[in-house]
Amino acid sequence: MEYLITYDVDTTTKQGERRLRRVAKVCEGYGIRVQKSVFEVTCTAAQLPSLRQQLIDIIDAQADSIRLYRLTAGSLRAVECLGAARLAPHHGDHIL
């Protein structure tokens, strides 16, 4: 499954900066960072609950926001990139 994960983490505190790093680290385990707070992620249906829970466990539920957009298969290869944006090098087999 292909997902887009976008997030805003409140980095006005040290703890927020740490949460930001931890959110990115989790997302890196499932995909590719394409912008500061945007990851293109591929995961199986079995992996999704764990990904979701890891993110929930990290963030401050009042201050931080994460959005998961389910994309249709192939969407990550059809992204329109303007300016310095480039298609992310997802591996074929990585896209389930």
Add this chain to the structure above:
Amino acid sequence: MEYLITYDVDTTTKQGERRLRRVAKVCEGYGIRVQKSVFEVTCTAAQLPSLRQQLIDIIDAQADSIRLYRLTAGSLRAVECLGAARLAPHHGDHIL
């Protein structure tokens, strides 16, 4: 058509800050800001070229990046929202 527009604009200069505001302003004309640099947009096939060109005309092609993700109909109502994230109040008729 439903789109997700995500962007990173280099705001290390005054001009960059201005570009950021202008990008957001264009996107506001087509949809709803859901995170700092993320808009959920609905537009017709006829509107898309103009939206795209307005964004291209604003950004610095080397320093800024914009990504347009085409979503399937109904995706904007099926976003998974974690933490402080909420579904955006798109109007039914707004979603074409």
